[in-house]
Amino acid sequence: MYQVIGKIRSRTLRVLWMLEELGQPYEHIIAGSHSEAVTEVNPEGKIPVLIEDGVTLTDSTAIIQYLADKHGALTHPAGTINRAIQDGLTQFLLDEFDAALWVATRHMLYLPKELRQEGIHDTVGWELARSQKVLAERMGDGPFLMGEDMTVPDIILTHCGGWALSAGFKISEPQLKEYFRMMHGRPAYKRAMVLE
Incomplete structure (x- = not known):
């Protein structure tokens, strides 16, 4: 299951919305930029953070494009x-x-x-x-x-x-x-x- 760290009133909304569109289960940890919950996994302190199988991904655009590519939805195939x-x-x-x-x-x-x-x-x-x-x-x-x-x-x-x-x-x-x-x-x- 995915973990998403961040607050809705930020670019975290993009990640949460993408997961909702894809119908994927996730846990949402509400935390602000530079909070302890964020800096533990992202020393930059920026949100959103997506954690999958112990791997931390940052940057909302990179995250949502990764999710779209992985699940084959809301994107066109690479190389087209x-x-x-x-x-x-x-x-x-x-x-x-x-x-x-x-x-x-x-x-x-x-x-x-x-x-x-x-x-x-x-x-x-x-x-x-x-x-x-x-x-x-x-x-x-x-x-x-x-x-x-x-x-x-x-x-x-x-x-x-x-x-x-x-x-x-x-x-x-x-x-x-x-x-x-x-x-x-x-x-x-x-x-x-x-x-x-």
């Missing part, structure tokens, strides 16, 4: 054109959404007060609005990012959408607003969200 497109979407989302949101979050919560930049929220908001337009143009007829099949990038994007809203950013593209409504309605997502 569709997988290259999927991986391109994953990298785009990490670069344009996740990274921008992490910059804003650090300046709002984690950096020493004297290092926080007050105008960063406006800068990140502009970047996110631009990235939403680019993504809306890349999205096909759906319902998922890659058409009829839900894949790893859908989990990343939906998590980033919720993160953006909770940080006070707007979802400006109508296509994305509808997409997030659909994704938040998935039973596996709802199950993952009530684990804390």
Whole structure:
């Protein structure tokens, strides 16, 4: 059985949601970054952590792609054109959404007060609005990012959408607003969200 260490209000949600989508059993250990439960298995202190057969895996994207590959679901096979497109979407989302949101979050919560930049929220908001337009143009007829099949990038994007809203950013593209409504309605997502 998998062990997942981390809090829901973090990238840990991606791992829990993936396991729910896959129907895999797991134990969820609720622990924050740099807590003793985390640093015992990950000296960096970062969450999420997935433990399988005594092996510790870190980084939410690496974990969810591993789980998708292992269980043969929510991904396209390695070495295919569709997988290259999927991986391109994953990298785009990490670069344009996740990274921008992490910059804003650090300046709002984690950096020493004297290092926080007050105008960063406006800068990140502009970047996110631009990235939403680019993504809306890349999205096909759906319902998922890659058409009829839900894949790893859908989990990343939906998590980033919720993160953006909770940080006070707007979802400006109508296509994305509808997409997030659909994704938040998935039973596996709802199950993952009530684990804390």
